[in-house]
Amino acid sequence: MSTVETASADSARAGSRSREVLAAAAVAVAVALLAQLPVLVNSAFYFWDDSAAQFLPMWHELGERLLAGQWPALLEPDSWMGGNIAGEALFGVWNPLHLAEFVLVVAVGDLAVAAALVKTQFLVLLGVGTHLLCREYGASRAVAAVFGVALPVSGFVLYFQAASWAGGLMGLAWVPWAWWASRRTCHRRGPLWAAFAAGYLCVSAGDPYAVLALVLVFAGLLAEFRFMRVSGTRRMCVLAASVGLTVPLVFWPVLATTAVGWRTGFVLFNVGMLAPDPGDLLNLSLPGFVPQIRSFGSFRMTVPAMYFAWFVVPLLAWLDWRAFARRAREFAGPLIVAACAVLLCLGPSQVGLFRWPLRHLPLAYLALSVVFAVVVSAGLRRDRVWLRWSVTVGVLVLCGYLSFAAWPSLWFAYAVSLLLTGGLLAIALRVRLMPLVLHAGTVVALVLQLCWFPANRDVADYNFPSDVRRLRDDFAGLRTGTVVQIADRAAIPQEDIASGAVWRHLLFGNMHAVAGVPSLVAYTGIGYRALHDRLCLGYFGAHCPDAYRRLWTVDETGVPLADQLKVRHVVVQRQLIDAPVPPSGWRVVQRNDVVTRFERVAALAWPDGRVGASRGVRVESDVERGTRTEDVRFSAVDRTGGRIVFARLAWPGYQATVDGARVPLRATSAGLVEVSVPPGARAGSLRLTWSPPGYPGCLVLAGAGAVLAVLGSRKAVWS
Incomplete structure (x- = not known):
């Protein structure tokens, strides 16, 4: 040519x-x-x-x-x-x-x-x-x-x-x-x-x-x-x-x-x-x-x-x-x-x-x-x-x-x-x-x-507020600790949803995350059965009125569930419970036509971490290091051993070590992480970590796939 x-x-x-x-x-x-x-x-x-x-x-x-x-x-x-x-x-x-x-x-x-x-x-x-x-x-x-x-x-x-x-x-x-x-x-x-x-x-x-x-x-x-x-x-x-x-x-x-x-x-x-x-x-x-x-x-x-x-x-x-x-x-x-x-x-x-x-x-x-x-x-x-x-x-x-x-x-x-x-x-x-x-x-x-057909009426129309700054201003009072919301979306009058007025007091799905509020209410496709069963908890909130009673109930840990969860605020929809009575140590800080809001009076123990309860062991300090790691210093373990409950759901993938040695952990009846501290230790350090199951192996496999693709791009592979 x-x-x-x-x-x-x-x-x-x-x-x-x-x-x-x-x-x-x-x-x-x-x-x-x-x-x-x-x-x-x-x-x-x-x-x-x-x-x-x-x-x-x-x-x-x-x-x-x-x-x-x-x-x-x-x-x-x-x-x-x-x-x-x-x-x-x-x-x-x-x-x-x-x-x-x-x-x-x-x-x-x-x-x-x-x-x-x-x-x-x-x-x-x-x-x-x-x-x-x-x-x-x-x-x-x-x-x-x-x-x-x-x-x-x-x-x-x-x-x-x-x-x-x-x-x-x-x-x-x-x-x-x-x-x-x-x-x-x-x-x-x-x-x-x-x-x-x-x-x-x-x-x-x-x-x-x-x-x-x-x-x-x-x-x-x-x-x-x-x-x-x-x-x-x-x-x-x-x-x-x-x-x-x-x-x-x-x-x-x-x-x-x-x-x-x-x-x-x-x-x-x-x-x-x-x-x-x-x-x-x-x-x-x-x-x-x-x-x-x-x-x-x-x-x-x-x-x-x-x-x-x-x-x-x-x-x-x-x-x-x-x-x-x-x-x-x-x-x-x-x-x-x-x-x-x-x-x-x-x-x-x-x-x-x-x-x-x-x-x-x-x-x-x-x-x-x-x-x-x-x-x-x-x-x-x-x-x-x-x-x-x-x-x-x-x-x-x-x-x-x-x-x-x-x-x-x-x-x-x-x-x-x-x-x-x-x-x-x-x-x-x-x-x-x-x-x-x-x-x-x-x-x-x-x-x-x-x-x-201007909208899909087959699915839910929440009419949530979309302005992030407004959301954070409206819920600034709830950003200081974990919130439990006793509420049901089905109990909200349709006109309040259409006007958006109700969303100054209640939120559903993952909207609490936008407002900067730690909350048990979150939208999930996988769920967690134990906590759901205990509090009737879905992404619409704890939607059964009996959840309020269960929140204060003492279970096998010997501590009310509200304390295990390190709850700081409780919001109760008045359509479900019109006049809830706060337990000892809590006070009403707001009551309007939509909700009654409680707040814990005393400061929470171990404010820097997520330890919610302990038995048979004295927790000296607790520090949360990111979302997946937590360090606890403890002392005075009983001769039969001790247990520490964390305000964390026991998703598969958690591991715990005491002074570098693996120790057993399990889920409480409410689905929280409970770590067993072995007897005989006068003092020690516990580290709790989480990673997705099979995480290292999955990373290796993904890397191997990338390497195979790069090698496969070479002509020598096809010769």
Whole structure:
């Protein structure tokens, strides 16, 4: 090749790369702009349900830990049942991008604004990743961009994952990137270490559904390479092994909590919760369709959770499926992933730690995006126009009828949806710039959905205050020690929630962490059974009135539970107990229409640590060194030995030593750490430490995975 030809080829490649970058940037801008539409209709759209009660408050807490130089943040004792960060997994403390987002939440200072910023970024990440994945399989830039914009604003992704279940969105956003990078690597178009990095980001997001998606992607790619009879199987196995070695670091602590938490063992059952019927999948293109799927507190949903893209079903009769059939082997991966995801959607409502099958729907739509993007890119069929229109109209009428049958009172939304899809299809078939019409329809459909369904009423609307400074001012009086809140959200009048007035006296979920208040109330997906059983404790508070009596009850330790927990403040909702009487040593400091608040009169013993009680041993000093280590000096141990109870939940992973020698520990009946001090010691030093179960081994495995990926990038591995 001559110098001129070489320069021309290099110029062409550079121009092609520039166009690819511009197309991806256009998708990013489009998704970012569309992601702001929900906020214009509902300012709290992204600060909703679990995002308000669980994610944003804990992100803020973790961000403050990072800014204070503490990492990894694996345990938050002051968050109690929600404090096993390693066991919760879904906060993604091992994901570097997530750590940056935590710091951003702190810098913003308003949780609702921060929620919109963070979730916009991950919607953009999902959109660009989908675009690149479609391009990887051969879709045109314009059509790949259509699906890259459509998937992030599809029903389940927007109304459930973006609005509420932020962990699901953050995990899903990495899946197309891991898929794209893995396929490129196995076709020798990218280094293995880059695919490993994408896979690690997917795993470290902490969403088990993303890990399951990655398993299906790897399986689909292996089948794809085999069907195509191309090399890549060896690379795929090395990549899967390297990524798989990082999984225990993130998820082993989750499994380790099953012995003490709410989620235990392998369970398999079906109660129909968030489980669609096959007929619901047919309505994935009708913007106004609300499926009759059992949801939280209702026999049907209130949002278009099944919606994918307005043009998918209407275009079915116009696609050139013969072109797809000629290349079917190349699409074994997407077809296998789509088929498995659909089957999982229709499966039991709980399989082990996986519950609510509808959570698999975005993966099915991602795989279908690849297939449809390639087929649409091949061009539409223009023959047998009347037959194709007849099929299209028939399918749309069937979709309309199924929608009407599910919820007849929404007939107007269904009628508008049918007119919209039919009219836009007619325009798309007549113009040359069809992708622009598809984009326009996506925008119009989203606007209509937000007008009809401005919020997800299937889940909880807390209406929490989002201004961090205001929260800390309102609860400044409770920041001096651990708080027990006897309260039930169900007992709050709805008008008080709507006005936000109640949140000046009560908080639920992880909101106490934002206010800087150590509290037993915390949102948790894993729970701690013993403390829950003792105080009826959930993330809504200690919600049974009898919890107040139990708080002062003396158990096997010989000390009231309030003292073991080192409680400084008690807040009692008046709807549960109108006029509680404080015990000796406590005084009422506030009583209003909502709560009665007590405060301990005398100072707590051992104020620098978490020792709550001792028996048979005299504790001289107690110093908490960070969240995971505590040093205690003791003397005068009884001849039969002594016991020291710590105001810490006995999560698996605690160890205790006395003068360097291991000593036994156990959990009290309330679930607190109790250390046995051996008899015969006149004085000594006790050190209590915690780390996630298997922590050193998991770190070694993750490191081995990274080393394997780097070594696998060398050509010598494949020779």
